[in-house]
Amino acid sequence: MSQTQALWWASESFWRKTAIWVTAGSFVVLIFLTFDTVKQITAGGKRVPAYSVINNRIDYVFDEKRNFQVPVIGPEEPLFGKKLTEEEAAALVSHGKLTTQAKNCMNCHTLLGNGSYYAPDLTKSWLDQSWGSKEVREQQMVEFLMNPQDRLHNALGRKMPNLGITEAEARATVAFLKWMSSIDTNGFPYNFKPIDQADAAPAVEAAPASDPAAAAPVQQ
Amino acid sequence: MAALGTLSTANLNGGQKLAVKYFTVAVALFGAQVLFGLLAGIQYLNPDFLFGILDFSVNRMLHINAMVVWLLFGFIGSVYWMLEDEAGVPVVGLGLGNLIFWIFTLAVVVVVLVYLLVQVGPGELKSIWLINEGREYIEAPRWADIGIVVCVLVFFYNVASTFMKGKFSGIAGVLVMDLVALAGIYLAGMYYTPNISMDQHWWWWVIHLWVEATWEVLVGCLMAYGLIKTMGVRRKIVETWLYIEVALMFGSGILGLGHHYFWIGTPEYWFTIGGFFSALEPIPLVAMVVHAVFDAGHHKLKSTNNPALAWIIAQAFGNFFGAGVWGFMHTLPQINLYTHGTQWTASHGHLAFFGAYATMVIAFFYMALQKWRGGVYMSGNLVGAWKWKWAIFLLHAGMIAMVMGLLVAGYEQSQIERAIGGSDWVAYFAGQSHRWFMQGMFWRMVGGWTFAAGFVLLAWDLMTIGKRETRPALAVQAEAAAA
Amino acid sequence: MLEPVKLADFFTVFFSAASVILFGASYALVFAWSRVRNRPRLMPLAYAAYVGLFVSVIVLAFAANLFNNTFWTVIVMLMLIGYLLAPHAIWYLCVGTHADELEDGHADTSAAGAAPAKIFQQR
Numbered sequence: 052m053s054q055t056q057a058l059w060w061a062s063e064s065f066w067r068k069t070a071i072w073v074t075a076g077s078f079v080v081l082i083f084l085t086f087d088t089v090k091q092i093t094a095g096g097k098r099v100p101a102y103s104v105i106n107n108r109i110d111y112v113f114d115e116k117r118n119f120q121v122p123v124i125g126p127e128e129p130l131f132g133k134k135l136t137e138e139e140a141a142a143l144v145s146h147g148k149l150t151t152q153a154k155n156c157m158n159c160h161t162l163l164g165n166g167s168y169y170a171p172d173l174t175k176s177w178l179d180q181s182w183g184s185k186e187v188r189e190q191q192m193v194e195f196l197m198n199p200q201d202r203l204h205n206a207l208g209r210k211m212p213n214l215g216i217t218e219a220e221a222r223a224t225v226a227f228l229k230w231m232s233s234i235d236t237n238g239f240p241y242n243f244k245p246i247d248q249a250d251a252a253p254a255v256e257a258a259p260a261s262d263p264a265a266a267a268p269v270q271q
Numbered sequence: 272m273a274a275l276g277t278l279s280t281a282n283l284n285g286g287q288k289l290a291v292k293y294f295t296v297a298v299a300l301f302g303a304q305v306l307f308g309l310l311a312g313i314q315y316l317n318p319d320f321l322f323g324i325l326d327f328s329v330n331r332m333l334h335i336n337a338m339v340v341w342l343l344f345g346f347i348g349s350v351y352w353m354l355e356d357e358a359g360v361p362v363v364g365l366g367l368g369n370l371i372f373w374i375f376t377l378a379v380v381v382v383v384l385v386y387l388l389v390q391v392g393p394g395e396l397k398s399i400w401l402i403n404e405g406r407e408y409i410e411a412p413r414w415a416d417i418g419i420v421v422c423v424l425v426f427f428y429n430v431a432s433t434f435m436k437g438k439f440s441g442i443a444g445v446l447v448m449d450l451v452a453l454a455g456i457y458l459a460g461m462y463y464t465p466n467i468s469m470d471q472h473w474w475w476w477v478i479h480l481w482v483e484a485t486w487e488v489l490v491g492c493l494m495a496y497g498l499i500k501t502m503g504v505r506r507k508i509v510e511t512w513l514y515i516e517v518a519l520m521f522g523s524g525i526l527g528l529g530h531h532y533f534w535i536g537t538p539e540y541w542f543t544i545g546g547f548f549s550a551l552e553p554i555p556l557v558a559m560v561v562h563a564v565f566d567a568g569h570h571k572l573k574s575t576n577n578p579a580l581a582w583i584i585a586q587a588f589g590n591f592f593g594a595g596v597w598g599f600m601h602t603l604p605q606i607n608l609y610t611h612g613t614q615w616t617a618s619h620g621h622l623a624f625f626g627a628y629a630t631m632v633i634a635f636f637y638m639a640l641q642k643w644r645g646g647v648y649m650s651g652n653l654v655g656a657w658k659w660k661w662a663i664f665l666l667h668a669g670m671i672a673m674v675m676g677l678l679v680a681g682y683e684q685s686q687i688e689r690a691i692g693g694s695d696w697v698a699y700f701a702g703q704s705h706r707w708f709m710q711g712m713f714w715r716m717v718g719g720w721t722f723a724a725g726f727v728l729l730a731w732d733l734m735t736i737g738k739r740e741t742r743p744a745l746a747v748q749a750e751a752a753a754a
Numbered sequence: 755m756l757e758p759v760k761l762a763d764f765f766t767v768f769f770s771a772a773s774v775i776l777f778g779a780s781y782a783l784v785f786a787w788s789r790v791r792n793r794p795r796l797m798p799l800a801y802a803a804y805v806g807l808f809v810s811v812i813v814l815a816f817a818a819n820l821f822n823n824t825f826w827t828v829i830v831m832l833m834l835i836g837y838l839l840a841p842h843a844i845w846y847l848c849v850g851t852h853a854d855e856l857e858d859g860h861a862d863t864s865a866a867g868a869a870p871a872k873i874f875q876q877r
């Protein structure tokens with residue numbers, strides 16, 4: 052009926068084809084990138100270390116070249132004083148991960164920055180100064196996880212509920228948290244000041260326990 | 272045939288009878304979403320409220336799960352609503368579709384009861400299969416995941432075979448392909464791994480590729496149908512624009528996935544990809560703005576269903592502000608480093624989900640009611656029009672107040688907690704106890720209660736609109752007829 | 755690759771990022787409105803909005819240290835050009851896709867309906 056030829060760039064068929072090609076093209080590119088990314092984030096690589104990394108000290112140090120903080124794997128420092136094989140470590144971390152899922156941690160906390168905003172980010176929780184000192188940290192974490200409800204966390208009165216975490220689950224969770232702190236997150240969180248883990252450091256008082264508005268979980 | 276203005280399923284075709292069942296459950300779940308949102312919001316101001324009974328984590332999980340499920344129910348209902356109309360034949364396998372509706376609804380009830388009564392389990396795979404998966408938005412236990420996949424497959428069978436038997440329009444083609452993608456992507460979220468980086472990598476496939484790609488296109492299909500139905504826009508034009516939208520949406524959205532791969536252990540090249548495609552993501556939204564203005568100036572805006580049209584317009588703006596403006600604001604890695612996982616994210620999440628998706632489903636509720644009441648009049652000076660007008664106003668006023676409160680809180684948080692404090696435990700609570708933060712949370716509740724009032728009015732209006740109206744609907748002035 | 759934003763620039767960054775999109779939308783909106791309603795006098799307003807967008811992008815780029823890096827500088831340039839041309843391109847698409855509808859002697863021959871047709875015929 053119309054005298055003018057439909058403009059090709061405004062025609063239905065042109066845009067149908069464009070839609071298909073653009074979608075297929077983007078998808079193919081995504082698949083290629085996914086292969087590479089999955090390879091790089093498989094546990095045991097450079098960005099995401101093997102689970103046995105919990106046998107070592109983990110720190111978070113500024114890197115001049117990359118211009119942000121990166122995890123640094125230090126000397127041997129086994130969790131709970133017991134060196135684990137790769138299989139044992141994997142089983143322990145997996146038990147911890149399952150605990151974080153079954154207890155729904157992500158619906159209050161963020162992990163790697165994803166989750167909920169009602170409680171602190173757990174990405175570098177293992178390195179948080181609030182655990183007091185390197186010597187007491189593991190025990191503090193286990194006790195806290197098992198009985199968080201009657202520890203005053205802060206002046207807001209926000210508390211973590213008792214989720215029925217057993218001692219075995221708590222220890223596994225700590226292993227998971229320690230492992231997570233070794234992931235290379237491109238400098239997130241920014242400007243984080245990790246707990247002092249130097250060897251010859253008898254001066255322990257790192258936690259600002261005197262500030263009531265920011266009282267750490269260590270306080271009873 | 273029932274009198275005009277009376278609710279009667281005799282006014283509906285088979286697919287539509289099923290659609291209104293889905294819509295009814297959707298409204299109930301929307302109510303649940305609002306309720307648990309309020310409880311969670313109150314806990315920010317008064318942490319002892321329901322502590323140890325319904326903890327924040329439980330309320331929040333119910334809040335966001337109710338949202339995902341009511342929007343899915345709304346989408347499924349909307350597709351059944353248009354299916355026979357679009358294909359020109361009765362729904363194939365409708366009996367099975369009905370059965371699945373009841374199974375799906377029952378499964379949702381069981382999941383909710385387990386969330387409420389069992390809440391958490393031991394740290395074993397068994398908990399993930401039976402209680403909850405502990406992964407934001409897709410907490411549903413594994414047995415329910417499998418159930419959802421089966422339900423969606425049956426739904427897909429209904430849709431695809433109906434179109435195959437009848438007319439396979441352009442809208443139908445896009446819709447069927449989109450549903451395949453939507454269901455396929457869900458599978459990416461259905462496995463356990465101890466590796467949190469891997470976990471979140473696939474988790475974002477589900478979340479991002481749903482809301483920024485497949486759901487957008489699904490809504491595009493619904494919008495296309497809605498424009499033909501309520502405004503009589505010509506099919507050829509609508510379908511061409513649907514293809515344009517698909518090209519722009521998928522072209523920017525699929526690789527836009529990169530904006531979630533900055534900090535979870537994934538390689539640095541995602542900075543480049545996420546940054547580049549995020550800058551593109553507003554383009555389809557700008558395109559819709561221009562096209563809407565073109566259309567509005569071009570067709571005389573005379574609608575047969577004012578509330579539905581109002582909600583469709585709200586969708587265009589909500590999508591633009593929630594996804595386009597609020598999304599772009601925090602999407603560049605230079606900025607996201609500080610805003611990642613703060614109230615800033617919550618602000619964007621609320622405006623985007625409400626603006627882009629809740630609005631569209633509500634528009635379909637109104638379209639359905641008009642026909643359900645026998646094609647009753649729903650244009651200017653409708654009897655009792657104050658209800659829908661006040662509902663849309665209160666819902667938007669409440670949403671805007673919430674989003675602004677969260678924005679102020681998020682701004683403060685990114686500065687005090689993230690930039691200065693370095694995101695540790697002490698810094699977190701320093702941010703949370705700041706005056707601006709507390710005021711933000713207070714205004715969120717003011718907005719929340721306003722929103723809840725709007726919801727009550729909406730529900731009341733949905734039950735009564737058109738009941739006392741005796742005039743028939745205006746005829747759609749189809750353009751094709753004019754030519 | 756990334757240079758963290760200075761604290762003093764925080765507000766600037768968020769505000770300019772929002773302005774980019776808002777000015778972009780205003781530009782597109784006024785542009786389309788001016789054409790569809792056949793009101794050329796509105797066009798300067800549209801370009802004023804684009805100038806706003808331009809300034810916002812530059813401010814954002816400085817505050818977020820985007821110019822210290824070639825890749826991000828290219829992105830900034832692409833955004834400036836892309837957002838300038840996008841409304842034009844989309845407008846032509848609108849006219850193009852509605853073309854035969856306009857020729858079919860649409861019942862509506864008011865200024866609103868005629869304007870795009872006229873533009874279309876000028877091409």
Ligand code: HEM
Nearest residue numbers: 166482530552594598599601602611612616620623624627
């Ligand atoms: C209708 C479309 C959209 C919806 C429903 C939506 C929804 C959401 C939600 C709920 C989250 C939070 C996820 C979580 O809980 O962690 C989120 C995060 C995010 N969105 Fe969107 N979004 C949409 C579009 C966009 C667009 C178009 C952009 C960019 C231009 C964008 C950028 C982001 C970014 C960067 C994040 C991550 C925030 C963070 O790092 O914490 N979104 N979105």
Ligand code: HEM
Nearest residue numbers: 167168169308309311312616617620621624625629719722
């Ligand atoms: C009465 C109204 C509402 C209240 C009081 C409310 C409250 C809340 C609260 C307290 C959270 C948890 C945020 C956190 O982790 O800190 C939340 C999360 C969320 N809400 Fe709402 N909400 C309401 C309505 C809505 C509506 C209507 C929608 C969408 C249609 C919605 C979508 C979401 C989403 C997507 C999240 C997750 C955000 C994220 O993870 O970034 N909410 N809401």
Ligand SMILES: [Fe+2]
Nearest residue numbers: 479483527530
């Ligand atoms: Fe996204």
